[in-house]
Amino acid sequence: MSEPIMRSPLHALGLASQARPIDDSHGVWANEIPHLGYISLRGDSRDQAFVSGASKALGVPLPLDPCTLARSESVTVLWLSPDEWMIISAPGRVNALRASLEQALAGVRSQVVDNSGGYTQIFLGGTHALDVLRHVSVYDFESLQPGRVVGTTFGKSSAYAFQQGDGYRLIVRRSFADYIWRYLVRATTPYGLGIANVAPD
CATH class of the missing domain: 3.30.1360.120 (Probable tRNA modification gtpase trme; domain 1)
Incomplete structure (x- = not known):
């Protein structure tokens, strides 16, 4: 097969x-x-636990101003709405990045979805x-x-x-x-x- x-x-x-x-x-x-990785992140931008947890997992401050983005050597984070972000990464990093976000946001009202396809x-x-x-x-x-x-x-x-x-x-x-x-x-x-x-x- x-x-x-x-x-x-x-x-x-x-x-x-x-x-x-x-x-x-x-x-x-x-x-x-x-073949890049695309992760959808949802959460409340007014919740400090969500913002700090996501920022720590991403290694870059979560952009909170409308229509802004943040970049590091490994990820680009796009602000899409007050409660939604798109995270772009190399395909080989998607699983680790998703797991890191889920761990950092455990117990915090949020959603992490791999939309790479x-x-x-x-x-x-x-x-x-x-x-x-x-x-x-x-x-x-x-x-x-x-x-x-x-x-x-x-x-x-x-x-x-x-x-x-x-x-x-x-x-x-x-x-x-x-x-x-x-x-x-x-x-x-x-x-x-x-x-x-x-x-x-």
Whole structure:
């Protein structure tokens, strides 16, 4: 009996084989960053026991200000609402991270759920990345500063977006990943699209 194979929602597009280092040959660069870990954390941000326990388990202060994020070398924590956060990590750390959160929050009203199979991440960069975002969403991306995250429309779907490194990161639901990628490709037509070789970081 063969072992199960983990495939990203965009694996059929063969993006990995098309990827190359970013240069000036295209106005927009994009690619999927597959197989990351996504943990949903729910709790009361007014409960000091919850905030301190989660912060200790994550190794980074839980972001409490609306639409902010916190990062360390191993995790990115996105504020989604007053009682919900998304934790992004390397896939190999998900189980240990979930167990650490559950242990730190034992006896505290909270919920920790591994949603790794439900999301994927898309990198978007290049000199015209901001122009593309203007095409695909109603949000004013010029106001999206580093350290902030926004949940917004993306065509007829939605995504969470934030700046990181030399571009933007889009967190999208697995079931809409193909639609969002094709919508993104169409929006890049005036600028030229290259498939970027990007590290998961």
